[in-house]
Amino acid sequence: MNEFEKKYYVDRVGTGSIKWDGLKFLYGDSDLISMWVADMDFRSPECVGDALAEMANKGLFGYSMPPRDYATAFVNWEKERHNCDVKPEWIKFSPGVVAGIFHFVGAYTEPGDNCIILSPCYYPFMEAVQETGRNLICSMLKNDNGVYTIDFEDFEQKIKENSVKLFILCSPHNPVGRVWTKDELCTLVDICRRNGVIIVSDEIHQDIVMSGHKHVPTLASCDCEDMVVALTAASKSFNLAAFNHSIAIIPNKELRDKFDAYQKHMHLSGALPGYIAAMAAYTGGKEWLDNVIAQVENNAKIVTEILKEGAPECVITELQGTYLQWIDFSAYVKPEEIKDFAVKECRLAVDYGHQFFTPEAGKTDSHLRLNLATSEENVRKAAENIVKAIKNR
Ligand SMILES: Cc1ncc(COP(=O)(O)O)c(C=O)c1O
Known part of the structure; x- marks a missing residue:
């Protein structure tokens, strides 16, 4: 774990987080690496908690x-x-x-x-x-x-x-x-x-x-x-x-x-x-945010390296902004298989590419979108799961 993770990464299971606590309901399985909805597995900067605590203590x-x-x-x-x-x-x-x-x-x-x-x-x-x-x-x-x-x-x-x-x-x-x-x-x-x-x-x-x-x-x-x-x-x-x-x-x-x-x-x-x-x-919050960006940038690098090595036909779009990595799996996975591929084979809860198109255009899509605002360990595991799943096909 790097210094930022040590301080801010949290296991959010049981905290009322839709990303983690909603897995069973939304993906039928609670034992997945959750990388779907766009929020982070990091505690917010201290200045936010401090300001809210001050507000709460005033009681107004x-x-x-x-x-x-x-x-x-x-x-x-x-x-x-x-x-x-x-x-x-x-x-x-x-x-x-x-x-x-x-x-x-x-x-x-x-x-x-x-x-x-x-x-x-x-x-x-x-x-x-x-x-x-x-x-x-x-x-x-x-x-x-x-x-x-x-x-x-x-x-x-x-x-x-x-x-x-x-x-x-x-x-x-x-x-x-x-x-x-x-x-x-x-x-x-x-x-x-x-x-x-x-x-x-x-x-x-x-x-x-x-x-x-x-x-x-x-x-x-x-x-x-x-x-x-x-x-x-x-x-x-x-x-x-x-x-x-x-x-x-x-x-x-x-x-x-x-x-x-x-x-x-x-x-x-x-x-x-x-x-x-x-x-x-x-x-x-500026310094905290700059650390998040460095974390995401490093996570994108990790996914890219692992997939380039183990699943070279994946088309990985360069992440310029957002913390959402867009990857095309069409060389390996048919559009109709993509959900089972993600959940059952890779053990991932992610957004499916077809969600971002009209239903007609989405029929032929085999992208997945991975939320990288999490720990390096989660990202590494997710990428390794993908490689293993592709090799097992
Ligand atoms: C482009 C874009 N707009 C809006 C939202 C959601 O914003 P809000 O939660 O404020 O409705 C998201 C969340 O992922 C997003 O990616």
Whole structure:
């Protein structure tokens, strides 16, 4: 165990963790290495626990509002970490990024409108479109032996053909781990601007970026404050998903008013612990986060080395951002076998590639997505299990 693991890695079984305690219910087996839902097996930075303990000790739990320094903590984080200028009045609460996506879809489009995504993509994007009576338009990412790029021609053509109203962007991208470049983002913005498309930019993974790459917030990529809204959270970066707390950034007043009007009937408000936790993390969590990134980077290296050696036909997409490793097993495993391969042969609870496509496109997929925000030992064991399973086929 390295120093970071010694201090922060926890066996989360029995702690009310859906990732570990939900295994029996979700995968039919509790004795698996759990690498599915995107949270970490690491205790959050001490500054978060300390701030929450201080809050608890005060014993003041009445109706609340964002604490005085909350917006400043986030504004400073965005400036220092991402060189993005956010004004305090642009910041809105959402009880989760997925909820925020649903709210944006509801606020900016009507049932029957067309919304576009880049596919494969984090599956709630599809749900936010389809479960609200909008139509889903997919522009497939180009996949050149595991290297993913945007097919800009296809993207623009689909927008034009379908009079698309809204684009839901994932940046960095889950599941393919791309950190989009400034040029790629500007091209997307240009296309959307030409065609009157609003961009919802999900940047929940913004802080987990591997060395050699740089996250560019879409709002900071080029002049687009009139047509881009963003979502992010301390939840992914600092392992705080339990708080149901995220941040919508809406620079344009008209778009902000529409979002407010949409949320009004829900009687939503952020709970104090979420504000306190996020504020503490953004203020004091930098060093902890940098250690997590180093841990994930090392874990990605371990998986890659073990699979390259023992199962060389796997196509391992380079992890540029997120802690979610995307691997193509099609050389070894048929799409219809992939679930049994993961659970029964590899003893892994992971996300299946087909979940990230439409049902039709997913039929031919043999990817697995591995969550690497865990111990080196778990990652090593997972990769070795995969190699053994492939050799035993
Ligand atoms: C791209 C993306 N957006 C949103 C979420 C979930 O956000 P929340 O828990 O705030 O709804 C995830 C979690 O994995 C994600 O990968």
